[in-house]
Amino acid sequence: MANIHKSAALAAVDAHAPTILSVSDQIWEFAELSLLERKSAALYADTLRRLGFEVEEGLGGIETAFSGSFGKGKPVIGFLAEFDALSGLSQEGCSAERRPLVEGGHGHGCGHNLLGAGALAAAVAVKRYLEDTGKPGTVIFYGCPGEEGVASKAFLARDGVWRKLDAALTWHPGTANQVASGSCIASLQYEYRFTGTASHAAAAPHMGRSALDAVELMNLGVQFLREHMPSTARIHYSITDAGGDSPNVVQPGATVLYMIRDHKVSEAIRLKERVDRIAQGAALMTDTRYASQFVDGTAETIPNEPLEKLLYKNFSEIGVPQATEEELEFAQKLRGTMDINPAAIIDEMSGGDDALEDIIREKSDGASRAYNDFLIPYKFSKRVHMGSTDVGDVSFQTPTAQIRCAAVPSGTPGHSWQEVSCGVSSMAHKAVLLAGKVLAGAGIDLIDEPGLLDDARAAFAGATRDGYHCPIPADAQARPQNLKG
Ligand SMILES: [Zn+2]
Numbered sequence: 271m272a273n274i275h276k277s278a279a280l281a282a283v284d285a286h287a288p289t290i291l292s293v294s295d296q297i298w299e300f301a302e303l304s305l306l307e308r309k310s311a312a313l314y315a316d317t318l319r320r321l322g323f324e325v326e327e328g329l330g331g332i333e334t335a336f337s338g339s340f341g342k343g344k345p346v347i348g349f350l351a352e353f354d355a356l357s358g359l360s361q362e363g364c365s366a367e368r369r370p371l372v373e374g375g376h377g378h379g380c381g382h383n384l385l386g387a388g389a390l391a392a393a394v395a396v397k398r399y400l401e402d403t404g405k406p407g408t409v410i411f412y413g414c415p416g417e418e419g420v421a422s423k424a425f426l427a428r429d430g431v432w433r434k435l436d437a438a439l440t441w442h443p444g445t446a447n448q449v450a451s452g453s454c455i456a457s458l459q460y461e462y463r464f465t466g467t468a469s470h471a472a473a474a475p476h477m478g479r480s481a482l483d484a485v486e487l488m489n490l491g492v493q494f495l496r497e498h499m500p501s502t503a504r505i506h507y508s509i510t511d512a513g514g515d516s517p518n519v520v521q522p523g524a525t526v527l528y529m530i531r532d533h534k535v536s537e538a539i540r541l542k543e544r545v546d547r548i549a550q551g552a553a554l555m556t557d558t559r560y561a562s563q564f565v566d567g568t569a570e571t572i573p574n575e576p577l578e579k580l581l582y583k584n585f586s587e588i589g590v591p592q593a594t595e596e597e598l599e600f601a602q603k604l605r606g607t608m609d610i611n612p613a614a615i616i617d618e619m620s621g622g623d624d625a626l627e628d629i630i631r632e633k634s635d636g637a638s639r640a641y642n643d644f645l646i647p648y649k650f651s652k653r654v655h656m657g658s659t660d661v662g663d664v665s666f667q668t669p670t671a672q673i674r675c676a677a678v679p680s681g682t683p684g685h686s687w688q689e690v691s692c693g694v695s696s697m698a699h700k701a702v703l704l705a706g707k708v709l710a711g712a713g714i715d716l717i718d719e720p721g722l723l724d725d726a727r728a729a730f731a732g733a734t735r736d737g738y739h740c741p742i743p744a745d746a747q748a749r750p751q752n753l754k755g
């Protein structure tokens with residue numbers, strides 16, 4: 271028999287659509303950077319209170335982290351929301367031309383305005399279900415700030431916050447509709463600050479000790495390290511302080527920011543120790559000193575097959591909205607501003623699976639369809655995506671699964687002005703409501719059928735048997751990063 275309460279709960283997403291989409295659009299406009307999302311967090315807290323959730327602010331001592339919960343007892347279902355923007359990506363909405371709204375301003379280049387709103391939609395629907403049925407269960411909306419620059423979910427994981435959940439569900443806006451299987455790589459960010467001695471570069475070069483030389487030697491050392499590290503690892507850097515603009519002053523201070531990644535967080539931690547020794551060597555060679563400072567860190571993601579199957583079942587039942595002629599036309603125009611690589615688009619969507627590739631090639635007309643308004647069949651995958659997310663740290667503490675919904679045209683690069691442009695479009699709005707319904711549908715099934723959670727727990731226990739190596743040092747504080755401009 272059809273579950274009428276579930277249908278009513280999913281319909282509540284449409285009933286609340288004006289509120290949910292207005293939150294999404296306002297957050298798009300606020301476009302606040304990591305840990306500075308004060309207006310965004312306040313808007314969520316107000317909205318959640320108005321909708322009848324109990325709000326707790328300042329989670330884990332992080333000003334813009336918060337939760338909104340409703341209900342009593344088990345199971346406890348968490349929906350994860352992000353809402354930070356990226357610097358330099360200010361862009362007019364629904365425009366197929368690069369047109370910043372504010373010169374040098376920020377923009378939602380990763381669609382986190384949509385992400386948070388979709389999680390809100392899911393929380394609203396599950397709350398409605400709990401109200402209508404009177405069943406035991408708790409739904410918690412988590413406002414997780416600073417995904418781009420700080421990894422607040424990992425900080426909260428250090429405090430064990432996610433262990434109280436029976437399951438965590440989330441989504442990410444993207445170019446396709448699918449259950450996101452596979453893993454993301456672990457990542458550590460550390461800043462290395464070298465200190466030397468300033469001096470007149472011509473008159474007294476022997477008195478100077480160059481911190482910039484130390485940075486250069488460190489980078490060179492890491493360059494040689496790359497040949498001798500696992501092929502699963504990646505190391506990136508940027509010089510964030512070159513020690514000033516005057517070549518005739520020996521640079522007394524210089525800073526380089528390193529990002530060290532590997533498939534497993536335990537491996538990334540080991541690799542970071544080798545990078546530390548290179549910094550030490552560079553300091554010795556230049557007679558300077560160095561100090562390293564933790565910036566952020568995330569663990570790899572642990573996929574959970576039972577939860578992924580459940581999300582897929584709901585995704586299939588709910589179905590995917592079609593793009594209108596107008597939406598396709600806009601998407602086509604926007605695609606004209608991108609480098610479209612059909613093979614790469616299909617590979618990305620298929621996760622490298624040959625059978626899926628054939629299906630996707632057909633459904634997307636060889637990646638020429640401007641919106642991927644179809645659902646990609648689900649396949650459990652162990653593929654490791656070369657990107658990192660702090661959802662990984664959640665997935666070490668509770669069974670976690672994610673979906674992606676097509677909010678932007680096929681081929682849209684992440685962290686791009688094109689993505690910002692789409693963030694207030696009608697397709698993006700459809701994706702928010704779709705994500706909310708699919709996540710809520712799965713959450714409701716978990717409340718209804720305890721056996722589903724048993725399966726999810728068993729898969730989780732097997733996959734996390736080696737334990738969680740939290741990438742966040744015990745004394746580290748979440749602080750805003752990379753906030754220049
Ligand atoms: Zn991003």
Ligand SMILES: [Zn+2]
Pocket residue numbers: 380381382417442
């Ligand atoms: Zn993102």
